[in-house]
Amino acid sequence: MARVLEYICMEFFLETKDLSVGYGRNPLIKNINISVRKGEILTVIGPNGAGKSTILKSISKQLKKMSGEVFVEEEEIEKIKEFNLAKKLAFVSTNKINQDMMSCEEVVCLGRYPHTGRFGHLSAKDKEKAEMALKLVDAIDIRYNDYMKVSDGQKQKVRIAMAICQEPDIIILDEPTSFLDIRHKIEVLEILKNMARNGTSVIMSLHELELVRLISDKVLCVDEKSIVRYAGCEEVFQGDFIDELYHVKSGSFHSEISTVFMKKNTESPKVFVVAGNGTGISVFYKLSKKGIAFAAGILQENDIDAYFAKQMTEYVVSCPPFESASQRETEQALKILSQCKKVIVTVKTFGTANKENENIVHEAERLGIEVEYV
Amino acid sequence: MNADKIEEKTTIEKKSDKIKKKSDNKTSSLIILAWYFILIILLILLFGLNIYMGSAKINIHDLISVLVGKGSTLQSKIIWNIRIPRAFAAMLLGGALSISGYLLQTFFSNPIAGPFVLGISHAAKLSVALVMILMLNHGVVVNSWMLITAAFLGAMLAIGFILAVSGKVNRMSILVICGVMIGYICSAITDFVVTFADDSNIVNLHNWSLGSFSGMTMDNVKIILIVVAIGLFISVFLSKPISAYQLGESQAKSLGVNIKLFRAALVILSGILSATVTAFAGPISFVGIAVPHIIRNLFKTSKPGVIIPGCFLGGGVFCLFCDLIARTVFAPTELSISSVTSIFGAPVVIAMMIKRQRNI
Numbered sequence A: 001m002a003r004v005l006e007y008i009c010m011e012f013f014l015e016t017k018d019l020s021v022g023y024g025r026n027p028l029i030k031n032i033n034i035s036v037r038k039g040e041i042l043t044v045i046g047p048n049g050a051g052k053s054t055i056l057k058s059i060s061k062q063l064k065k066m067s068g069e070v071f072v073e074e075e076e077i078e079k080i081k082e083f084n085l086a087k088k089l090a091f092v093s094t095n096k097i098n099q100d101m102m103s104c105e106e107v108v109c110l111g112r113y114p115h116t117g118r119f120g121h122l123s124a125k126d127k128e129k130a131e132m133a134l135k136l137v138d139a140i141d142i143r144y145n146d147y148m149k150v151s152d153g154q155k156q157k158v159r160i161a162m163a164i165c166q167e168p169d170i171i172i173l174d175e176p177t178s179f180l181d182i183r184h185k186i187e188v189l190e191i192l193k194n195m196a197r198n199g200t201s202v203i204m205s206l207h208e209l210e211l212v213r214l215i216s217d218k219v220l221c222v223d224e225k226s227i228v229r230y231a232g233c234e235e236v237f238q239g240d241f242i243d244e245l246y247h248v249k250s251g252s253f254h255s256e257i258s259t260v261f262m263k264k265n266t267e268s269p270k271v272f273v274v275a276g277n278g279t280g281i282s283v284f285y286k287l288s289k290k291g292i293a294f295a296a297g298i299l300q301e302n303d304i305d306a307y308f309a310k311q312m313t314e315y316v317v318s319c320p321p322f323e324s325a326s327q328r329e330t331e332q333a334l335k336i337l338s339q340c341k342k343v344i345v346t347v348k349t350f351g352t353a354n355k356e357n358e359n360i361v362h363e364a365e366r367l368g369i370e371v372e373y374v
Numbered sequence B: 001m002n003a004d005k006i007e008e009k010t011t012i013e014k015k016s017d018k019i020k021k022k023s024d025n026k027t028s029s030l031i032i033l034a035w036y037f038i039l040i041i042l043l044i045l046l047f048g049l050n051i052y053m054g055s056a057k058i059n060i061h062d063l064i065s066v067l068v069g070k071g072s073t074l075q076s077k078i079i080w081n082i083r084i085p086r087a088f089a090a091m092l093l094g095g096a097l098s099i100s101g102y103l104l105q106t107f108f109s110n111p112i113a114g115p116f117v118l119g120i121s122h123a124a125k126l127s128v129a130l131v132m133i134l135m136l137n138h139g140v141v142v143n144s145w146m147l148i149t150a151a152f153l154g155a156m157l158a159i160g161f162i163l164a165v166s167g168k169v170n171r172m173s174i175l176v177i178c179g180v181m182i183g184y185i186c187s188a189i190t191d192f193v194v195t196f197a198d199d200s201n202i203v204n205l206h207n208w209s210l211g212s213f214s215g216m217t218m219d220n221v222k223i224i225l226i227v228v229a230i231g232l233f234i235s236v237f238l239s240k241p242i243s244a245y246q247l248g249e250s251q252a253k254s255l256g257v258n259i260k261l262f263r264a265a266l267v268i269l270s271g272i273l274s275a276t277v278t279a280f281a282g283p284i285s286f287v288g289i290a291v292p293h294i295i296r297n298l299f300k301t302s303k304p305g306v307i308i309p310g311c312f313l314g315g316g317v318f319c320l321f322c323d324l325i326a327r328t329v330f331a332p333t334e335l336s337i338s339s340v341t342s343i344f345g346a347p348v349v350i351a352m353m354i355k356r357q358r359n360i
Helices: A002-010 A052-059 A082-088 A104-115 A124-136 A152-165 A182-197 A209-215 A241-245 A281-290 A304-312 A327-339 A355-367 B002-052 B060-067 B073-108 B120-137 B144-168 B172-196 B200-210 B218-237 B239-245 B249-254 B259-281 B287-299 B304-328 B337-359
Strands: A012-021 A029-032 A035-037 A041-045 A067-072 A089-092 A170-173 A201-205 A218-223 A226-231 A252-254 A259-261 A271-274 A294-300 A316-319 A342-345 A370-373
Touching: A012 A052, A012 A201, A029 A052, A029 A226, A035 A201, A041 A052, A041 A182, A041 A209, A052 A170, A052 A201, A052 A218, A082 A089, A082 A104, A089 A152, A089 B249, A104 A124, A104 A152, A104 B239, A124 A152, A152 A170, A152 A182, A170 A182, A182 A201, A182 A209, A226 A241, A241 A252, A252 A304, A259 A304, A271 A281, A271 A327, A271 A355, A281 A294, A281 A304, A294 A304, A294 A327, A294 A355, A304 A316, A316 A327, A327 A355, A342 A355, A355 A370, B002 B060, B002 B073, B002 B287, B002 B304, B060 B073, B073 B218, B073 B259, B073 B287, B073 B304, B120 B144, B120 B172, B120 B200, B120 B259, B144 B172, B144 B218, B144 B259, B172 B200, B218 B239, B218 B259, B218 B304, B239 B249, B239 B304, B249 B259, B287 B304, B287 B337, B304 B337
Parallel strands: A041 A201, A041 A218, A089 A170, A170 A201, A271 A294, A271 A342, A294 A316, A342 A370
Antiparallel strands: A012 A029, A012 A035, A012 A067, A218 A226, A252 A259
């Protein structure tokens, strides 16, 4: 039993004990206790200025920690020589590289720095590793291009290739996806995921909440200079926690569908949308953008349209999942409908589960309300 | 069918592209080798011209006979005691100045840094002038090592001041303005001191304080050679951390560079090199900025391992060329070396700044 425990403990590549971090004299964040296993991905999230970068810099020895301990493979980080630390831990910062006349390959090759001799001469093995790293990040085509002249996304991939070249057990990245287009965001995360699968521990900060869930094993939530939650994705992305963490006042982040919404329109509805099965989403977006108050119905609560409609308007008539609308819900819908000037129907057909919706459309026609089929 | 053809074409294009780029990589090292060769040829050529030309006309025959140890005593004195030490000094000090500039540019991550614009040369000059006058008034003979030490302390004071400013504002333009101001203040005080000192020895100081390679002896050259050789050697040793530091401080840290130690080494080394130049030849303008810039552009690389020796050779060539002009154009009147280096160096600096602005 003891041996098993010991084995598990050994697996922690990075561990902190009562770590306090900050600049100058006053600690910014106290009592940080995290542990990252081999091949695990830890993401740090939180509002701007909460201290995410400060934590990342402190656990990678970029910044002197205030108190507490950081263990890299069971060794206290202060006691590890720069040279040896570089073989275990790579840090990718947000600072721009501003050096012209340097090819992407040369930048990547610098990742071999801790492994090369006094003059930094690259052996055939070093070059091979650089080439492999370039292939891994799919940047082999730009290897001879000037680093300063490639796109931001390619730059970031090259920097990660450099970190890969370093052959670290832990890679720490400060906002690796910021300022990248969606393609490169996904590619960067894919690369990191593969690194983790091959046994590298990944610690990073992310601003894109929808991406956090795709990749993280654990999430560290930092707010107002303290750790508010340190848990798996399930515990972080539930209820209103994210809105609270980021102090979202108008609008919201919907944790279940990882989507951002603006403030709801609270006026009484002018348009009634008969939606269902995801057909209503684009109409909802159009109406909210134009500031037209609308109602949606009758939606089953497990319908994706219901998730969206509820974030965009107060007037959603919904029924329980897998049920058709009850008498009460139909009446409620008709009541709202009577105030509307227009009905938009986004569903193509009516089946057994939404037959009440068909009645609503007929009722609208009977009342002389304009009906538009989209 | 058509789509297939297009695809085929693009793959062929890609392949030929790859082949082209690979050969590019090989040619780039060939270019560097070619430039090394050209620089060495130029160095030898200019060295020859520097000992051949001068206010006293000596023809080729006489020059050769002097060099092989014959010739008249007067001519041999001119060649061996004046021109050869001077050419050696110009070559070594020019190289030292360029490396000093390169190290400062690395330190500040900015190509506009240099010992002259940051006021380091002037501070070294002032401190040398003060030491000389003080020593002469007390009847002590000043030796070269004392001069280098004095210049080094002056240089360190100026760098210390610049660093203190850079801790508050981290904009190169402001640092350069501060440096230029330090330069003016130090020059003014030096002028004061030199003007009011009446010792005949100090009269020579006036020439020196404007920058000149004149009056070098073989003993001077020996000392210069020792200091510069050590400086060059250590700089080449630093080329590995420099290459990492070029990616920025935090990246260098992540790669395992001991930043504090490295930065201290950069400052002290560039201080020693520029102090040596100032101690022997006074402040020399723009070499430290222009030469590394030219070398980088000729070599088309930023690898410190090849740039540092390149800077040394380039600085030697540049200063031999400028000293040749300073001595010969208005002979027997000599120009100060800084006037000549400014004419050739300052436009390079301006062009560089405009290019940088355009890139941003």
